[in-house]
Amino acid sequence: MLFLFIIGLEMRPSRLWSMRGEIFGLGLAQVGLCMLMLWTVGITLGYPLATALISGTGFVLTSTAIVMQVLDERGELNLAPGRRIIAILLLEDLAIVPLLALVAFLAPGGGEAVTLAERIQSVVIGLAAIAALIAAGRWLLDPLFRVLANARAREVMTAAALLIVLGSALLMQSAGLSMAMGAFLAGVMLSESTYRHQLEADVEPFRGILLGLFFLSVGMSLDLAVVWKNLWLILASVVAFMILKGLGIYLVARVARASRAEALQRAVLMIQSGEFAFVLYAAAVGVGLLTPEENANLTAIIILSMALTPLLVMLHDRFATRQTVVSAEGLDVPDGLEGSALIIGFGRVGQIVSQPLLGRDCSISMIETDPEMIQAAAEFGFKVHYGDGTRLDILRAAGAAEAGVIVVCVEEPETQLRIVELVKAEFPMVPVLSRAYDRQSALALEAAGVDFEVRDTFEAALALGEKAILTLGADPARVPEIMQDVRERDAERFERQLVGGITAARDLIRGNIPGWPGNRRTDDEARRAMGEPAP
Numbered sequence: 001m002l003f004l005f006i007i008g009l010e011m012r013p014s015r016l017w018s019m020r021g022e023i024f025g026l027g028l029a030q031v032g033l034c035m036l037m038l039w040t041v042g043i044t045l046g047y048p049l050a051t052a053l054i055s056g057t058g059f060v061l062t063s064t065a066i067v068m069q070v071l072d073e074r075g076e077l078n079l080a081p082g083r084r085i086i087a088i089l090l091l092e093d094l095a096i097v098p099l100l101a102l103v104a105f106l107a108p109g110g111g112e113a114v115t116l117a118e119r120i121q122s123v124v125i126g127l128a129a130i131a132a133l134i135a136a137g138r139w140l141l142d143p144l145f146r147v148l149a150n151a152r153a154r155e156v157m158t159a160a161a162l163l164i165v166l167g168s169a170l171l172m173q174s175a176g177l178s179m180a181m182g183a184f185l186a187g188v189m190l191s192e193s194t195y196r197h198q199l200e201a202d203v204e205p206f207r208g209i210l211l212g213l214f215f216l217s218v219g220m221s222l223d224l225a226v227v228w229k230n231l232w233l234i235l236a237s238v239v240a241f242m243i244l245k246g247l248g249i250y251l252v253a254r255v256a257r258a259s260r261a262e263a264l265q266r267a268v269l270m271i272q273s274g275e276f277a278f279v280l281y282a283a284a285v286g287v288g289l290l291t292p293e294e295n296a297n298l299t300a301i302i303i304l305s306m307a308l309t310p311l312l313v314m315l316h317d318r319f320a321t322r323q324t325v326v327s328a329e330g331l332d333v334p335d336g337l338e339g340s341a342l343i344i345g346f347g348r349v350g351q352i353v354s355q356p357l358l359g360r361d362c363s364i365s366m367i368e369t370d371p372e373m374i375q376a377a378a379e380f381g382f383k384v385h386y387g388d389g390t391r392l393d394i395l396r397a398a399g400a401a402e403a404g405v406i407v408v409c410v411e412e413p414e415t416q417l418r419i420v421e422l423v424k425a426e427f428p429m430v431p432v433l434s435r436a437y438d439r440q441s442a443l444a445l446e447a448a449g450v451d452f453e454v455r456d457t458f459e460a461a462l463a464l465g466e467k468a469i470l471t472l473g474a475d476p477a478r479v480p481e482i483m484q485d486v487r488e489r490d491a492e493r494f495e496r497q498l499v500g501g502i503t504a505a506r507d508l509i510r511g512n513i514p515g516w517p518g519n520r521r522t523d524d525e526a527r528r529a530m531g532e533p534a535p
Helices: 002-009 013-018 020-044 049-060 064-073 080-094 096-106 116-139 141-149 154-174 179-191 196-220 224-229 231-255 260-269 275-287 292-319 348-359 371-378 392-397 413-426 439-447 458-471 479-500 523-529
Strands: 341-344 364-368 405-408 432-436 452-455
Touching (some): 002 179, 002 196, 020 231, 049 096, 049 231, 064 080, 064 196, 064 275, 080 096, 116 141, 141 154, 154 196, 179 196, 196 413, 224 231, 224 292, 231 292, 432 439, 458 479
Parallel strands (some): 341 364, 405 432
16 A cells, blocks of 8 residues: 555646646557457456446556666667657556446345446545545645744654545545555646655655565465466466467557567556556455455466566567666765756756756756766766656756756756756755747746746747748848847747646737737837848
């Protein structure tokens, strides 16, 4: 249960929203195809419809614990293939909420007749409990932790987090859902708390222990007598479901234009079933959809698939050509760095940002998560350390607390925002400058308290526009006036969007549709802007 709380702590709603395209596109496609394939096999083999649906769905749910651990060990969490896998995992983990509601809806109710109204009522009660939990997390958690923070005792906040986990678990159990579901939702709620960074730092030392306890509990749940009794059925089922699921994952990846190497790697990593399947099957047994013996067989199949995954990963790495990842082994990690400036992300932007700083003889600390980029930078005279700027321990080791300025140069909007929020929460006196992927990202960074942001394409686009009007014959003496007007309009629009949202201040945009509000200026003003004489 506590391990599912750790998983939930990583799933900030804002993060889910920023990855919505991959989550609800790629994730839904993979989950949908794999479900359909496994359901079809179950029904074809003569299993009852409800049994086939629940058992097949459980096989689709990948082990977040295993996959995230492998990605972390290989330094792939922040690489594009790793992010796509994480997006799919997020959808699968979120799917447990409607799946548990589906179990309650399909429940036969033992020997008593259960009306449709009673089934709907049980689903409504479960959804109401989830809504109440989310509402409490949104409006009550921050005031609670604000009071606890005044005690200046980290143990108090950790104890409060554990109390919230247990309370959420009991609420879900009383509503007919699982305690694990409550622990997971507690993590999601706390992920949006102002104090989440401190909680993550407090929980970090226990991650390995909880992961070990999780796998220990998984192994203890394996009924060897059941495995021996149904050995050939279980082995055949493991092979069949892993082949079907792997094929489904590979097909979806290829349709989504992933390379063969990436598609194969994704299939190997996600081929097993996972921890939420145990939750789903336990709920199904509780309402009579599965018998205890069926649950024991399914649990054995899942455990064997999880046990086989590391072996399959090793075989894949041994015989397949890995084209997407360079190992992080042997790279230096930050430890007591003392640069006056800290650059996070050393891609194209970070490299250019470093030049004026080095030209002024500033001492710079640089961290990057791409091993290949770090190795390439060394060939051009840069010492870059391997480190993830979204981790508080890495920032401290990289000297964030003592830095005169922190420059965020990573490319992903979600990562930019997470780093800025973390730095402003933990090192509020350090100025933070950040690149912004687009206008929406810039608005989010401003809301997070960034001291300065610049959009990736803004200055380049203005330079192109300026050259275009000069090419068309505009008076060079008047061009700065035109460009200043564009900048002022954009700045005013940005300020209004901070309050009114991305669709605000459209009247400040010039368009080529006659009568558009942003085009209101006289003909003489237009001629003067282009450097033409008045008639």
